[in-house]
Amino acid sequence: MVNEDLKPLPYGRQTIEDDDVDAVVRALRSDFLTQGPAVKRFEEALSAATGAKYAVAVSNGTAALHLACLAAGVREGDVGITSSITFVASANAVRYAGGTVKFCDVDPDTSLLTLASLEERVAECARAGKTPKVILPVDMTGAPADLPGVQRIAKRTGALVIEDAAHSLGATYAVGGQTFRAASCAHADMAILSFHPVKHVTTGEGGAITTNDEGLFKELCDLRTHGITKDPARLERQDGPWYYEQHTLGFNYRITDVQCALGESQMKKLERFVARRRAIAARYDAAFAGQSERVRPLRVRDGVASAYHLYVVRVAARPGEALVSVAARRKALYLALAEKKIYTQVHYIPVHAQPDFKRHGMGTEALPGVDAYYASCLSLPMFPGMTDADVDRVVAAVLGAV
Ligand SMILES: Cc1ncc(COP(=O)(O)O)c(C=O)c1O
Incomplete structure (x- = not known):
């Protein structure tokens, strides 16, 4: 409900x-x-x-x-x-x-x-x-x-x-x-x-x-x-x-x-918008630090200052856990958050696996990194209009569900 x-x-x-x-x-x-x-x-x-x-x-x-x-x-x-x-x-x-x-x-x-x-x-x-x-x-x-x-x-x-x-x-x-x-x-x-x-x-x-x-x-x-x-x-x-x-x-x-x-x-507002996105990301990062057994934010490469269009976390795989099981837990997290009116998204469904690409002879590559990412990823709310309290609500919901 x-x-x-x-x-x-x-x-x-x-x-x-x-x-x-x-x-x-x-x-x-x-x-x-x-x-x-x-x-x-x-x-x-x-x-x-x-x-x-x-x-x-x-x-x-x-x-x-x-x-x-x-x-x-x-x-x-x-x-x-x-x-x-x-x-x-x-x-x-x-x-x-x-x-x-x-x-x-x-x-x-x-x-x-x-x-x-x-x-x-x-x-x-x-x-x-x-x-x-x-x-x-x-x-x-x-x-x-x-x-x-x-x-x-x-x-x-x-x-x-x-x-x-x-x-x-x-x-x-x-x-x-x-x-x-x-x-x-x-x-x-x-x-x-x-x-x-x-x-x-x-x-x-x-x-x-x-x-x-x-x-x-x-x-x-x-x-x-x-x-x-x-x-x-x-x-x-x-x-x-x-x-x-x-x-x-x-x-x-x-x-x-x-x-x-x-x-x-x-x-004229780009700098302000990006600064707010970075502040939201920093708040998420701090909240998820020490939770790497459960949920892991994406790693930002050295020297990069992300503009955080998205804030993606991955559901952490348990030792020996199959990707189908990780994917099932990601789906459960998505649904649990939606129950709380937190509407996350999966970015993206691998393009190489899209039927139209397959039908046209493309996407035959084996891409294990893509499979691991797709099974576990979830984009949490990220937009400049979010308040700190909104971020905290998302964090509490994620940690309560994963
Ligand atoms: C990575 C990426 N490339 C291209 C596009 C296409 O942009 P548009 O939706 O403006 O056509 C998008 C849009 O969401 C995107 O996320």
């Missing part, structure tokens, strides 16, 4: 404040609902926050992935490599562009792809006489993957790196004493962001690609709007001020000014 008096706690939710509403209303009253100045201002805010030279805002993160794959040159028969622990969109994007997907294993303690398994996938490609066209490391939960490691392997093979930073806006990682920002493209050719309501900042639906490469930037801009250009320097012939040319097969993946007005307003 669900207790009617308790406040529901979802695993994530947006924070919309009065000034966000005002910004949207101003956009609605302005001359432009789409293709106006708010898009550029939002893109500038994204460039400033990530440190990437260019940002291209689009209709959602999946569209961002699709365009990034196309700009990277993925075509029929090409191979893209990503992690099996991600949202399906990271893998689907390769397929939209005509490619097939190979899946990496993850370290179950971090949920991030392992370089060893990336090397295995690259070696499989080589044995089949192929080189991967793109590698898409996923910054699961808000913690950047080993991007320098991935970039090293990609450079050797000629693949481009598309960082899936849908979870990691605001995160940083250190390499050789230097700190880098997620989606800065310091160790990737492009990165993608999502502004779905559970993400760090929202536009309702929305996404973006960041890059430091001017050529990729121009191609992404063309692809976002039908492959059309009006740039006089690139036109094959001149006609009149109305004239444009389609130079490639693009899409309408534009984002509206109304959405970007919300995004611009939200970006």
